[in-house]
Amino acid sequence: MTTRVTLISPAAGDAQREVRFDDDAPLSDAGLRRVRAVAGDLPAADRTLVSPSVRCRRTAGELGISAETVTELAGCGMGDWRGRTLAEVAEADPTAVSDWLSDPGFAGHGGESLRELCDRVGRWLDGVAGVSGRVLAVVEPDVVRAAAVCALRVPPDAFWRMDVPPLTATELSGRDGRWNLALGWTPGRP
Incomplete structure (x- = not known):
């Protein structure tokens, strides 16, 4: 029994441009245009899910996906940093930012650690x-x-070694607790 999970990162919003810890801001106008341009270019799925953001x-919605909201797929809880820019947090507490970037167990912001x-x-x-079949989920880059x-069973500090651009897909396929990973295809592109 094989399970295929396609994870789609959301279109860009102002929070990414501002390097802001997500404050549940909406998509930018450019992000909306881009997502509308690729609507309809996703694989069919048995289950469709979405992060709560x-x-x-x-x-x-813009992709035409009617999806169940799944709280387990929420982005990392950033606690006191939520809504603030990285520059603001770094100015106020550069040691905490350094610790966050180097220690996967850091939760000094009062939220969730990367671990x-x-x-x-x-x-x-x-x-x-x-459960066999295909799952399609729109989830935050983190x-x-x-x-x-x-999926790769690598240490959590590898988290920072991966870039996830807006509106790209990552596919996991697996069975028996082993996953294969296909990275970075873009909906709407061959």
């Missing part, structure tokens, strides 16, 4: 691995990174 739900995010996404992957960390 405004950005992911709007991207799914906790990876564990949460890993449990979700374990759950979907037991969820895509966490899924790749889990």
Whole structure:
């Protein structure tokens, strides 16, 4: 029994341009244009899911996907940093930013550590691995990174070694607890 999971990162919003810890801001005008241009170019799926963020739900809607919101696929909880820019946080507490970037267990912002995010996404992957078919999910880029960390069974500090551009797809296929990873195809491009 093979499970295929296609993870689509959402279209760009102002939070990415501003390097802001997500504050549930909407998609940018450019992001909306781009997502509308690729609507209809996704594989069929047995189950369609979406992260609870405004950005992911709007991207799914613009793609024409009617999806179930799944809290386990939420982006990393950033606690006190939510809504602030990286520059603002770095100016206020450069040591905390350094610790966050170097220690997967860091949760000094009062939210979730990257290790906790990876564990949460890993449990979700374990759950979907037991059901054959195709899953399509629009999720935050950090969820895509966490899924790749889990699929490859690499240490959580590998999280920062992966870039996930807006509106790209990452596919996991697997069975018996082993995943293969296909990276970075873009909907609407051959």
